[in-house]
Amino acid sequence: MNVSVFGAGYVGLVTGVVLAELGHQVTLIEPVKEKLQVINNGRSPIFEAGLEALLQRVMDQGRLHAKATAERDLADADIIFIAVGTPPLPDGEADLRYVRQAALSIGGGMTGKKRQVIVNKATVPIGSANLVEVWIQDGFRDLHGRVPPTEWYAVASNPEFLREGTAIYDTLYPDRIVLGADEAWAIDRLKELYAPIIQQSFAPPFKDEEVPLVTGVPVDVTDRISSEMIKYAANAFLAMKISFANEMANISERVGANVVDVMHGIGLDRRIGAKFLNAGVGWGGSCFGKDLSALTLTAQEYGYHPRLLQATMAVNRDQRLLVVKKLQEELKPVKGRRVAVWGIAFKPGTDDLRDAPAISVIEELLRLGVRVTAYDPIAMDNLQRERPDLEIQYANSAEEALIDADALILITEWDSFREIPLETIAARLSRGIVIDGRNLWDPNEADRVGINYRSIGR
Numbered sequence: 001m002n003v004s005v006f007g008a009g010y011v012g013l014v015t016g017v018v019l020a021e022l023g024h025q026v027t028l029i030e031p032v033k034e035k036l037q038v039i040n041n042g043r044s045p046i047f048e049a050g051l052e053a054l055l056q057r058v059m060d061q062g063r064l065h066a067k068a069t070a071e072r073d074l075a076d077a078d079i080i081f082i083a084v085g086t087p088p089l090p091d092g093e094a095d096l097r098y099v100r101q102a103a104l105s106i107g108g109g110m111t112g113k114k115r116q117v118i119v120n121k122a123t124v125p126i127g128s129a130n131l132v133e134v135w136i137q138d139g140f141r142d143l144h145g146r147v148p149p150t151e152w153y154a155v156a157s158n159p160e161f162l163r164e165g166t167a168i169y170d171t172l173y174p175d176r177i178v179l180g181a182d183e184a185w186a187i188d189r190l191k192e193l194y195a196p197i198i199q200q201s202f203a204p205p206f207k208d209e210e211v212p213l214v215t216g217v218p219v220d221v222t223d224r225i226s227s228e229m230i231k232y233a234a235n236a237f238l239a240m241k242i243s244f245a246n247e248m249a250n251i252s253e254r255v256g257a258n259v260v261d262v263m264h265g266i267g268l269d270r271r272i273g274a275k276f277l278n279a280g281v282g283w284g285g286s287c288f289g290k291d292l293s294a295l296t297l298t299a300q301e302y303g304y305h306p307r308l309l310q311a312t313m314a315v316n317r318d319q320r321l322l323v324v325k326k327l328q329e330e331l332k333p334v335k336g337r338r339v340a341v342w343g344i345a346f347k348p349g350t351d352d353l354r355d356a357p358a359i360s361v362i363e364e365l366l367r368l369g370v371r372v373t374a375y376d377p378i379a380m381d382n383l384q385r386e387r388p389d390l391e392i393q394y395a396n397s398a399e400e401a402l403i404d405a406d407a408l409i410l411i412t413e414w415d416s417f418r419e420i421p422l423e424t425i426a427a428r429l430s431r432g433i434v435i436d437g438r439n440l441w442d443p444n445e446a447d448r449v450g451i452n453y454r455s456i457g458r
C-alpha cells in the first residue's frame with residue numbers, strides 16, 4: 001500500500017520505517033529541515049535501538065522517502081497517518097496546531113483519485129477525530145470552494161502504544177492494535193495494512209533479535225471516540241500503577257517494609273500483574289504528564305472531577321523531589337556541595353528529555369545552591385542544547401562525574417551504571433553518600449562497601 005506519514009518524530013519515524021520494512025511504500029512528511037536532512041542522509045534524528053539500521057535498509061530499497069511537503073504523493077496514498085506532536089499548552093490542554101496543519105494539508109491534497117483513510121496516530125483529546133474531519137474539509141474548501149465528497153475518505157483513530165527505547169519491537173510485537181472508525185471499509189483497509197503484524201507473518205528484521213512467542217496480535221475494533229479514550233485510559237492507568245507503587249514505598253519506609261518485596265508480592269496476583277510497579281523517582285516522558293493533564297481537562301469540561309487522575313499526578317510531583325529531601329537528610333547543609341547526577345533521559349534507552357524527572361531534580365538542587373555534575377550516556381547533548389540555562393557541569397563518564405562529589409543521586413537506571421562496582425563509587429565519593437532513585441543496588445552490598453545508602457521504600 002502507499003502510506004504517507006505526517007511527522008517524523010518518535011512515533012512517525014518508527015511507524016514509517018516499520019511499515020516500509022513490512023513492504024509498504026512510505027512517504028514521511030517532516031517540516032523541520034534539519035531532521036529531514038538527517039533522515040535523507042540515512043541517519044536517525046533520534047536515539048532508538050535498531051532504528052537507524054532499519055531506516056537505511058528501507059531507504060536503500062526505495063521503500064521510504066522523506067519530504068518537507070508531499071502534496072503530489074498524498075493523492076496516491078491509500079492511508080495517511082497523522083503522527084505529529086500534541087505537546088501540552090501552559091494550562092495542560094493538548095496543543096492541536098500541528099494536527100490542524102497536517103489535516104489542512106491533507107484536505108488541500110485530496111483529489112478523489114483514491115479512497116483514503118486518514119488515521120490519527122497522535123494522542124489527541126477525545127473528539128479530535130471530528131476536528132480532523134472538519135480541518136480536512138477546510139483544507140479542501142480553501143482550494144475548491146466546497147467540501148470533499150464523504151465517500152472519498154474516512155477519518156480513523158489508531159492510537160500508538162510504543163515505548164521509547166523499545167519502539168521497533170513494540171511496533172512489530174504489540175499487545176494489541178486498536179482501530180476506531182465508523183466505516184467498515186476503513187477498518188478493513190487498516191487490517192490489511194497491519195496484516196503482517198496481526199498474523200505475525202513477517203520475517204524478523206534483525207538476525208539476533210529475540211522474538212517473542214506471539215502467534216497473532218488481537219485487533220480491537222471500536223468507534224473513534226472510544227479509541228481515543230482507550231489511549232488516555234491506558235496511559236492514566238499505567239501512570240497510576242507507578243504512583244501507587246510510590247505511595248506504597250512511602251508507607252513501606254515508615255513501617256519498615258521493603259517496597260520491592262511488597263510489589264513483588266502483589267505483582268504475582270494475575271489481577272494486578274508485575275509490570276509498572278517499580279517505586280522510584282516517578283514517571284516522566286512526553287506522554288504520561290501531558291495525557292493525564294489533557295484527560296483531566298476533558299473530564300472537567302464535562303463537569304466531572306477526576307480525583308484519581310489528580311492524585312496520580314500529585315503523588316508523582318512529590319516523588320520526584322524525594323531524592324533531594326533524602327540528600328538533605330544525609331548532607332547538611334547541601335549548599336555549596338558537589339553532587340553527581342547519573343542519568344538525565346526520562347528513562348533508559350532514549351535521548352528524550354521531555355518531562356524528565358532528572359531535570360526537576362537538577363533544578364531543585366541548583367535552587368538549593370548545590371553544584372551539580374551530570375552524566376548520561378546518550379542524553380547530555382540534548383540537555384546542553386535544550387537547557388543552556390542550567391549551570392551544571394557535564395562529565396565524560398559516569399566515573400568522572402564522581403570526582404570531587406560528596407554524593408551521588410541516581411535518576412535513570414542505564415544498564416552501564418550497573419557495571420560500575422560499588423567499591424569504585426565508594427572510593428570516589430568524598431562523603432560516600434548514594435541516593436538511589438531507582439532501587440538499582442542492593443542495600444546490603446552498599447553497606448558492605450561503606451556507602452551511606454538511601455533508596456526508595458526500603
Ligand SMILES: NC(=O)c1ccc[n+]([C@@H]2O[C@H](COP(=O)([O-])OP(=O)(O)OC[C@H]3O[C@@H](n4cnc5c(N)ncnc54)[C@H](O)[C@@H]3O)[C@@H](O)[C@H]2O)c1
Binds near residue numbers: 006122
Ligand atoms: N513518544 C512516544 O513514546 C509516544 C507514544 C505513543 C503516542 N505518542 C503520541 O504520538 C504523537 C507524536 O509524538 P512523538 O513523540 O513522535 O512527537 P515528536 O515531537 O517526536 O514528533 C512529532 C513530529 O511532527 C513534526 N511535525 C510538526 N508539524 C508537522 C506538520 N504539519 N506536518 C508534518 N510533520 C509535522 C515535528 O517536526 C516532529 O518531528 C503525540 O501525540 C504523542 O503523544 C507518543
